[in-house]
Amino acid sequence: MILSGMPEEVTIVGEVLPFDEKIELENWKDKHVSIKDYLDYHRKSIEELEEFWGSVAKELEWFKPWEKVLEEGDHPYVYKWFKGGKINLSYLALDRHVKSWRKNKLAYIWEGEPVNEKGEPKEVKKLTYHELWQMVNRVSHILKNFGLKKGDKIAIYLPMIPELPIFMLAASRLGIIFTVIFSGFTAENLSSRMNDLGAKLLITVDGFYRRGKVINLKEIADKALTLSPQIEKVVVVKRLNLKVNMVEGRDYWLNDLLDKVPYSANAEPELLESEYPLYVLFTSGTTGKPKGIIHDNGGYATLLHATMKWVFDIKDEDIYFCTADIGWVTGHSYIVYGPLIEGATILMYEGTPDYPAPDRWWSMIERYGVTIFYTTPTAVRMLMRFGDEYVKKHDLSSLRLIHSVGEPINPSAWRWLFDVIGEKRCPVGSTWWMTETGGILISHLPGKALIPLKPGTNGLPIFGVDADVVDDNGNSVPLGKKGYLVIKKPWPGMPSAPTGMLGDPERYRKVYFERFPGKGYFLCSDYAVKDKDEYIWVAGRADEVLKVSGHRIGTYELESVLVSHKAVTEAAVAGKPDPIKGEVPIAYVVLKQGFEANSKLIEELKRWVREKHGPVSVPESIFFVNKLPKTRSGKIMRRLIKAFTSGASLGDVSTLEDEAAVEEVKGAYEELMKSMKASK
Numbered sequence: 001m002i003l004s005g006m007p008e009e010v011t012i013v014g015e016v017l018p019f020d021e022k023i024e025l026e027n028w029k030d031k032h033v034s035i036k037d038y039l040d041y042h043r044k045s046i047e048e049l050e051e052f053w054g055s056v057a058k059e060l061e062w063f064k065p066w067e068k069v070l071e072e073g074d075h076p077y078v079y080k081w082f083k084g085g086k087i088n089l090s091y092l093a094l095d096r097h098v099k100s101w102r103k104n105k106l107a108y109i110w111e112g113e114p115v116n117e118k119g120e121p122k123e124v125k126k127l128t129y130h131e132l133w134q135m136v137n138r139v140s141h142i143l144k145n146f147g148l149k150k151g152d153k154i155a156i157y158l159p160m161i162p163e164l165p166i167f168m169l170a171a172s173r174l175g176i177i178f179t180v181i182f183s184g185f186t187a188e189n190l191s192s193r194m195n196d197l198g199a200k201l202l203i204t205v206d207g208f209y210r211r212g213k214v215i216n217l218k219e220i221a222d223k224a225l226t227l228s229p230q231i232e233k234v235v236v237v238k239r240l241n242l243k244v245n246m247v248e249g250r251d252y253w254l255n256d257l258l259d260k261v262p263y264s265a266n267a268e269p270e271l272l273e274s275e276y277p278l279y280v281l282f283t284s285g286t287t288g289k290p291k292g293i294i295h296d297n298g299g300y301a302t303l304l305h306a307t308m309k310w311v312f313d314i315k316d317e318d319i320y321f322c323t324a325d326i327g328w329v330t331g332h333s334y335i336v337y338g339p340l341i342e343g344a345t346i347l348m349y350e351g352t353p354d355y356p357a358p359d360r361w362w363s364m365i366e367r368y369g370v371t372i373f374y375t376t377p378t379a380v381r382m383l384m385r386f387g388d389e390y391v392k393k394h395d396l397s398s399l400r401l402i403h404s405v406g407e408p409i410n411p412s413a414w415r416w417l418f419d420v421i422g423e424k425r426c427p428v429g430s431t432w433w434m435t436e437t438g439g440i441l442i443s444h445l446p447g448k449a450l451i452p453l454k455p456g457t458n459g460l461p462i463f464g465v466d467a468d469v470v471d472d473n474g475n476s477v478p479l480g481k482k483g484y485l486v487i488k489k490p491w492p493g494m495p496s497a498p499t500g501m502l503g504d505p506e507r508y509r510k511v512y513f514e515r516f517p518g519k520g521y522f523l524c525s526d527y528a529v530k531d532k533d534e535y536i537w538v539a540g541r542a543d544e545v546l547k548v549s550g551h552r553i554g555t556y557e558l559e560s561v562l563v564s565h566k567a568v569t570e571a572a573v574a575g576k577p578d579p580i581k582g583e584v585p586i587a588y589v590v591l592k593q594g595f596e597a598n599s600k601l602i603e604e605l606k607r608w609v610r611e612k613h614g615p616v617s618v619p620e621s622i623f624f625v626n627k628l629p630k631t632r633s634g635k636i637m638r639r640l641i642k643a644f645t646s647g648a649s650l651g652d653v654s655t656l657e658d659e660a661a662v663e664e665v666k667g668a669y670e671e672l673m674k675s676m677k678a679s680k
């Protein structure tokens with residue numbers, strides 16, 4: 001991993017960071033605190049870490065109280081939170097509310113595509129907590145009837161339809177470990193994740209709408225199933241009534257199965273050990289295949305409960321809208337478990353923000369009176385381009401709180417959210433976290449203690465989280481200097497037992513804890529700066545991971561896809577800054593003998609990546625080069641390629657390659673320039 005020789009300049013999408021700008025909101029006066037008071041309380045919370053998180057966890061309902069807040073697990077750095085405690089997230093999300101006045105409160109408002117020009121949907125479904133609870137119970141019965149029980153594994157390949165949270169909740173009710181595969185993923189992606197988890201059952205759909213087009217998901221699933229023979233049963237949701245291939249004895253329509261389950265069917269929630277796995281979610285890293293991150297029940301629920309209250313200030317009156325897809329961790333934590341545990345009303349939709357017009361979200365905010373809006377910088381940058389008229393067509397006065405997530409937010413995108421969407425009335429934050437962290441770890445806390453806003457900052461670590469920015473030796477950097485973001489103490493919601501990372505506790509230790517040996521610091525692999533108020537500004541990845549429109553893509557994975565094409569012998573991929581997507585992949589490719597470098601081959605390779613790895617990964621440009629720059633020991637000079645791609649000058653890169661002489665780096669750089677010209 002490349003972790004030394006970091007350039008000093010800190011910008012987000014080319015914009016300078018306004019470290020000194022402070023904004024306080026008159027209408028949030030009662031929540032504002034001084035930075036000093038925040039830091040004092042924060043210090044106490046991490047000094048008394050176990051007492052602190054114990055007091056938060058007590059606010060949840062446990063079947064059995066824990067014996068110990070935090071205990072070392074069976075592998076290094078794989079901790080057990082709330083050891084001895086028993087809990088169930090489906091119970092917390094549903095049964096608790098059904099027993100209360102919230103029984104008839106709306107849990108989900110779902111809006112489908114298609115939408116007419118005025119932005120009005122044809123299909124809207126509203127599910128109360130009671131209806132959701134009933135459906136989850138019936139679906140739990142279906143899973144049980146397939147013989148599935150605690151510890152079994154299933155895969156869920158569904159788009160943004162209500163059945164997605166329903167199946168997640170049914171699985172977690174029974175202690176069945178699930179993995180959700182994003183509906184935009186290819187058959188190869190689906191199959192390898194199902195195989196890695198050892199799933200026995202797959203849940204999918206006939207098809208769904210995206211930008212006015214029908215996506216036939218069952219067809220993709222069928223392709224994946226040929227590569228995953230261990231899948232015994234497939235449940236298919238009927239969304240569009242498409243004619244699909246159904247294999248007798250293997251494939252079942254959900255509605256046929258539901259016909260046999262009475263409304264009164266009741267599936268008792270399993271009493272799950274706090275550290276028992278809830279789900280596995282795959283995410284890209286520096287090398288190798290995507291890693292299956294394991295999240296537990298008790299610690300995860302505790303972090304979600306805390307952040308829903310502190311970060312989102314969630315209240316019973318709120319209409320809460322997170323624009324993510326549930327296929328990513330943001331949706332798991334903040335469209336499903338987090339807001340449901342709090343008994344919130346959640347808006348969920350099928351489609352995209354710019355179809356049929358770039359005001360789909362603004363029309364939804366108006367239509368349902370959304371109060372809390374959680375979105376991404378890429379979408380904001382894209383929607384900003386269409387001008388303010390699309391926003392002004394709608395009444396957004398219901399909004400009271402806005403957050404962003406997924407990648408750094410540049411100050412001008414932040415300002416647009418603050419001025420135009422939030423009309424200077426709403427706090428706007430940038431919540432930092434990762435698939436691995438389970439929930440938000442660095443953020444403004446409008447629901448608990450609000451420090452002044454700054455355009456583009458992540459703010460301070462939340463209470464109970466010891467985040468810091470350190471240098472190459474693991475020492476805190478001086479304020480204003482760039483370094484690596486680390487989490488110094490365990491936090492609830494972190495990757496969990498039994499192995500942190502699916503099947504590979506050793507890889508888990510190596511990837512996250514080896515960089516600063518013996519210190520126990522979790523390496524986030526992000527560059528960050530702490531300003532003089534100690535606010536953290538995460539400025540991008542410090543490893544070979546790209547963030548394209550907020551999606552996490554491993555360059556190694558993408559290179560492997562390119563090399564699997566018959567014309568390619570070697571490939572290197574690097575990120576280029578992009579004003580909308582944040583970053584786009586650029587590929588440098590060495591061809592095998594006998595293949596001609598031409599534009600047809602470029603198109604063919606792009607098509608190949610789209611098919612094998614998905615549309616987000618398609619390189620913006622592919623350059624044919626005669627050879628890739630390598631060190632004497634034969635390693636690709638990644639930093640050189642990265643710097644070259646991002647437009648840094650040779651002066652910046654010559655110091656960056658440890659193993660190569662300056663002359664060598666220079667030669668490689670010139671060679672790269674030359675072959676790029678040749679391939680135009």
Ligand code: WT7
Pocket residue numbers: 283328329330404405406407408409430431432433434435436458524525526538539540541547550551552
């Ligand atoms: C990486 C994790 C968290 C759910 C979605 C992404 C980047 C995430 C921010 C933010 C700056 C951010 C980091 C991190 N990131 N949020 N608010 N400001 N960077 O989860 O796909 O696991 O990606 O996303 O680089 O390491 P993920």
